[in-house]
Amino acid sequence: MSEREPNTDPANPALPPRRSGLQxxxxxxxxxxxxxxxxxxxxxxxxxxxxxxxxxxxxFPMPPVRFAGRFRPFRVAWLLVRLLGSLTVASIDVIRAILRPGPPLHSGIIRVPLRVDDDLYEALVSELASLVPGSLVIEARRSNRTLYLHVLEATSADDLAQARLQVRRAEDAVLAAFGSREEQAAIRQSPGDEEEAP
Known part of the structure; x- marks a missing residue:
């Protein structure tokens, strides 16, 4: 995992200090x-x-974003291909769900704890999850690396599990494209959190 800077904020010991000076x-x-x-x-x-x-x-000074991983062009290209495929499939699913006769859609909010412990990776996973129609990140907690997503179709536990799985796959794809070997090994060893969100 990436090394965090020493913290100078006593109110929140999990956050690194903000930058000072000209950026x-x-x-x-x-x-x-x-x-x-x-x-x-x-x-x-x-x-x-x-x-x-x-x-x-x-x-609005921001904390520094460290990048300890590697840029893998072929993995990044595959990440973009997967994103386009997800956009296409999700767009068709959203159109079908909206036009389908019957009761109105039941949306829901899910909680997905991330396994990555890095600002850049969390931002990339959040963007990938929000870009795909049918889901939207409504909150990203940096202190405990947790995403809260609004899911358009959440009529069953399977729908929620599928939405959570999509975030996990985005996380895996980001790590495959940008993560170091150590980060990838740590993610493989960390157990997945299958806890159902309210």
């Missing part, structure tokens, strides 16, 4: 996003983007 890479990335959103590649837009990035990073 030039983040400021530059925000400036590029600013120019793309405005569709303007002028010097004025670049300066405004840098100013906005500076204000955002000073007003």
């Amino acid at each position: 030039w890479r983040t400021i530059l990335a925000l400036a590029i996003v600013w120019m793309v959103l405005w569709g303007d590649l002028s010097i004025f837009a670049a300066l405004m983007g840098l100013l906005v990035g500076l204000i955002i990073t000073l007003a």
Whole structure:
């Protein structure tokens, strides 16, 4: 698992400290996003983007995100292929569930404890789970690495188990694409949590 930085927040000992000082890479990335959103590649837009990035990073400092894994291009490509396949299948399922005659859909909220202990992996798993139609991450708890998802069709325990399994598969795919060997071995040894959420 990735090593966490020493904590200086007595209110929550599980969270690493926030960054202080100028974060030039983040400021530059925000400036590029600013120019793309405005569709303007002028010097004025670049300066405004840098100013906005500076204000955002000073007003909302974020903790550092460490990456101790490896980038595997073929696994990343397979992750994208799986995402497209999941998007297609889930979109068809959602359309069929909405158009199906009968009683209204019963949605639900499930709790899925993650096995990964890393900010970047948690964010990627959350995005993958939210991108697929029919499920939406409504809360991601960083302190205990738990996702809470709204599931569109939750009429039975099998539906909830299937939604939980989709998150587990996304987690496995993220680790296969970006995780180090040590992280992958730790995930294989950790038992899955099959507890049903309320």
